[in-house]
Amino acid sequence: MTRQMHLTVQLISGYGLEPAAWRWPGIDPASFINADVFVKAAQTAERGRFDALFLADTPVLSTDVATAPPQQALEPIVTLTAVARETERIGLVATSSTTLNHPFTVARQFRALDLVSQGRAGWNAVTTSHPGALLNYGTGVPSRGERYERAHEFIAAVMALWGSWEDDALIMDKEAGRFADASRVTPVGLAGRHVASRGPLGLPPSEQGQPVVFQAGGGLNGLRLAGRFANAVYNNPFDIPSGVEHAAAVAQAASTYGRSPDHMTVFNGIITSVASTRKEALERREQLDALGDLETKVAYLGQQIGVPLSIEDIDKPVHQSLLENARANPADPRSPLALELAGEGLTVRRILAHGTMNYHPVALGTPDEVADILQRWHEAGVGKGFNINPDATDGLEHFVDEVIPILQERGLFRREYAGTTLRDHLGIPRQNGLPAGYGQHVGAAS
Known part of the structure; x- marks a missing residue:
């Protein structure tokens, strides 16, 4: 089952x-x-x-x-x-x-x-x-x-x-x-x-x-x-x-x-x-991004992959000369995805639409x-x-x-x-009070 x-x-x-x-x-x-x-x-x-x-x-x-x-x-x-x-x-x-x-x-x-x-x-x-x-x-x-x-x-x-x-x-x-x-x-x-x-x-x-x-x-x-x-x-x-x-x-x-x-x-x-299509889902996210602070997002994307990016780059792919030195930021678990998408030749705007700035992964399509x-x-x-x-x-x-x-x-x-x-x-049992076996005192983090 x-x-x-x-x-x-x-x-x-x-x-x-x-x-x-x-x-x-x-x-x-x-x-x-x-x-x-x-x-x-x-x-x-x-x-x-x-x-x-x-x-x-x-x-x-x-x-x-x-x-x-x-x-x-x-x-x-x-x-x-x-x-x-x-x-x-x-x-x-x-x-x-x-x-x-x-x-x-x-x-x-x-x-x-x-x-x-x-x-x-x-x-x-x-x-x-x-x-x-x-x-x-x-x-x-x-x-x-x-x-x-x-x-x-x-x-x-x-x-x-x-x-x-x-x-x-x-x-x-x-x-x-x-x-x-x-x-x-x-x-x-x-x-x-x-x-x-x-x-x-x-x-x-x-x-x-x-x-x-x-x-x-x-x-x-x-x-x-x-x-x-x-x-x-x-x-x-x-x-x-x-x-x-x-x-x-x-x-x-x-x-x-x-x-x-x-x-x-x-x-x-x-x-x-x-x-209704993956393209429409990405365009939806691009439209949402455009209502916010895109300049800050673009700059942070640059930090994620270790290259300088500005708002002027929003509708361009990351230039090949920059990609040669790009690296995923080891302190940010979203960075490998950002680097992968940049390597595929997506525009900066489209990279952001995939959720490389988001706290959670994005299920889109x-x-x-x-x-x-x-x-x-x-x-x-x-x-x-x-x-x-x-x-x-x-x-x-x-x-x-x-x-x-x-x-x-x-x-x-x-x-x-x-x-x-x-x-x-x-699917969990009824409970009223402390967990079974806890004891009768306020416990510490042991």
């Missing part, structure tokens, strides 16, 4: 992934403050049977608002609560920092979202190192080790607070006058080096017990955090070998903490650009070609799924209406949801 993939969708600020997508025809430039845009996107993704809508978040104004809208301006929990009321099955995943918040606040917010959505919430637990975000909260920049030590304590405290109501604590017997079994609602009394909370919460478990924990940090620290607590991981490989390596590392990390790798879903970031790319990555073992980033908002509809049916026909994606909760979609 073919192993089916899982899909989440990420919509940056309501526009799509490309920085200049706010200028794309048909897109409301006020999308970043319009909750209805996110509701419509979630409904479209739900129609396509996606696992979840994912809202990333960094609480800082990091764009130049003279030329670009703020990123992630709407607070994710507020936005997803609005989405929850207008959807029925799709999961709702939001980022919240373990560096900038308090465990009780996060536990309460996500438990409330989980209840409002009938068990569809997920928490993407991240550490924060952005200096601007830290300044917004009046704190200094902690070391990487301190951030992750706090994250271990923080997530453990949140899970303990979620488990402060046992599954059968709520009674609500009106005739007997018994609302809950108070003996099954208990304080957690946790205190670590970085965080502490007495508890209990004032909210019982949801249909899935508690929200699914996602994790998006990299390196050994991120793997330890994921292996100990998470059921889903967001990964950002630029090629198949690195994706396969990371998926294997996540599985090993889960096993190290006595948890089943089968209960871990690795989502790999992919940008999609779908059109016809619906069949995009499906082929996803299938190739999936069957290579990069994990169980993809975090789809449409280039612009309308790209989600193209993907749902044109690519999803192909994946379904190939047996690679579900035709119907198997259940009602996010845990049902991911």
Whole structure:
């Protein structure tokens, strides 16, 4: 039987992934403050049977608002609560920092979202190192080790607070006058080096017990955090070998903490650009590029391959005299692709259209070609799924209406949801409280 993939969708600020997508025809430039845009996107993704809508978040104004809208301006929990009321099955995943918040606040917010959505919430637990975000909260920049030590304590405290109501604590017997079994609602009394909370919460478990924990940090620290607590991981490989390596590392990390790798879903970031022909998909991306800062992109492309390039070169191939000395930048995993495309004689504009500047690899072309790319990555073992980033908002509809049916026909994606909760979609067991075998204290990053 073919192993089916899982899909989440990420919509940056309501526009799509490309920085200049706010200028794309048909897109409301006020999308970043319009909750209805996110509701419509979630409904479209739900129609396509996606696992979840994912809202990333960094609480800082990091764009130049003279030329670009703020990123992630709407607070994710507020936005997803609005989405929850207008959807029925799709999961709702939001980022919240373990560096900038308090465990009780996060536990309460996500438990409330989980209840409002009938068990569809997920928490993407991240550490924060952005200096601007830290300044917004009046704190200094902690070391990487301190951030992750706090994250271990923080997530453990949140899970303990979620488990402060046992599954059968709520009674609500009106005739007997018994609302809950108070003996099954208990304080957690946790205190670590970085965080502490007495508890209990004032909210019982949801249909899935508690929200699914996602994790998006990299390196050994991120793997330890994921292996100990998470059921889903967001990964950002630029090629198949690195994706396969990371998926294997996540599985090993889960096993190290006595948890089943089968209960871990690795989502790999992919940008999609779908059109009726490959040429049209590339032209679509060229048009999106042209709405943004092309001069900076061209200069950076030159850095990727080690040759001087300027905006005047945009519609020319990289000159042969420059190619003779061109080298891929070893610090940038996108550089080999840039060098390969330059060697094929493509114009600078067309090289950029292939996504050599993008944070994620780009799946572009016809619906069949995009499906082929996803299938190739999936069957290579990069994990169980993809975090789809449409280039612009309308790209989600193209993907749902044109690519999803192909994946379904190939047996690679579900035709119907198997259940009602996010845990049902991911095929992971119900959980209420800390992972089995964790212990009764807030742990460190050991």
